[in-house]
Amino acid sequence: xxxxxxxxxxxxxxxxxxxxxxxxxxxxxxxxxxxxxxxxxxxxxxxxxxxxxxxxxxxxxxxxxxxxxxxxxxxxxxxxxxxxxxxxxxxxxxxxxxxxxxxxxxxxxxxxxxxxxxxxxxxxxxxxxxxxxxxxxxxxxxxxxxxx
Amino acid sequence: xxxxxxxxxxxxxxxxxxxxxxxxxxxxxxxxxxxxxxxxxxxxxxxxxxxxxxxxxxxxxxxxxxxxxxxxxxxxxxxxxxxxxxxxxxxxxxxxxxxxxxxxxxxxxxxxxxxxxxxxxx
Numbered sequence: 001x002x003x004x005x006x007x008x009x010x011x012x013x014x015x016x017x018x019x020x021x022x023x024x025x026x027x028x029x030x031x032x033x034x035x036x037x038x039x040x041x042x043x044x045x046x047x048x049x050x051x052x053x054x055x056x057x058x059x060x061x062x063x064x065x066x067x068x069x070x071x072x073x074x075x076x077x078x079x080x081x082x083x084x085x086x087x088x089x090x091x092x093x094x095x096x097x098x099x100x101x102x103x104x105x106x107x108x109x110x111x112x113x114x115x116x117x118x119x120x121x122x123x124x125x126x127x128x129x130x131x132x133x134x135x136x137x138x139x140x141x142x143x144x145x146x147x148x
Numbered sequence: 149x150x151x152x153x154x155x156x157x158x159x160x161x162x163x164x165x166x167x168x169x170x171x172x173x174x175x176x177x178x179x180x181x182x183x184x185x186x187x188x189x190x191x192x193x194x195x196x197x198x199x200x201x202x203x204x205x206x207x208x209x210x211x212x213x214x215x216x217x218x219x220x221x222x223x224x225x226x227x228x229x230x231x232x233x234x235x236x237x238x239x240x241x242x243x244x245x246x247x248x249x250x251x252x253x254x255x256x257x258x259x260x261x262x263x264x265x266x267x268x269x270x
Binding site for chain 1: 176210220222
């Protein structure tokens with residue numbers, strides 16, 4: 001079993017965690033994000049939102065960008081800038097095209113026994129702002145949550 | 149800080165007509181397959197009146213919701229239902245964000261779901 005973790009605290013109040021692309025690591029990612037969000041002063045409900053949004057983003061990377069290739073890495077960074085939390089997840093897999101995304105119709109999905117496609121919608125609901133960036137050799141989802 | 153890995157567990161109870169899955173811990177893309185296996189097993193045994201008691205469920209991600217989405221039509225098609233009960237507020241909020249309360253029977257207490265099944269059988 002591949003089991004690597006690198007957690008680095010850098011200056012400028014940025015926290016970084018690198019995990020391999022396995023759903024086995026999701027609990028650890030959630031714990032990391034919740035701890036740091038608490039440290040930045042977010043309340044319990046906001047921490048729940050952030051934790052779920054990051055879980056969904058990380059799950060999408062594992063499933064869609066890397067297609068469950070556990071030898072790949074996901075990098076998670078958290079930073080507080082001007083009363084706003086910025087969380088980014090970086091991967092080097094297949095890029096997600098946000099233009100191809102449409103709001104899920106749960107009733108329709110129930111009928112067709114489909115699942116999935118729900119994570120992106122949840123992320124948008126839970127966070128204040130979301131952007132997808134495609135660079136030469138990596139992809140990034142950047143999410144923001146305002147600190148009230 | 150110490151990293152606490154919360155697992156996901158299912159305790160299965162049943163009476164004559166009703167199957168109850170008590171789920172606890174954290175339901176995510178890693179643990180969802182456990183719930184899926186349990187539901188599949190019940191459906192394969194023609195046990196279609198299913199209550200999922202979430203009183204000790206601390207966390208749910210969309211992969212967990214996906215399991216309910218994938219099996220509800222089968223179960224209802226066979227004359228049964230999957231009813232959800234005893235969710236904490238945070239777990240309920242996730243179901244609510246996706247509009248589940250209008251599509252699924254969600255009750256505060258397990259007894260209400262039991263009654264509902266009993267009434268529909270009469």
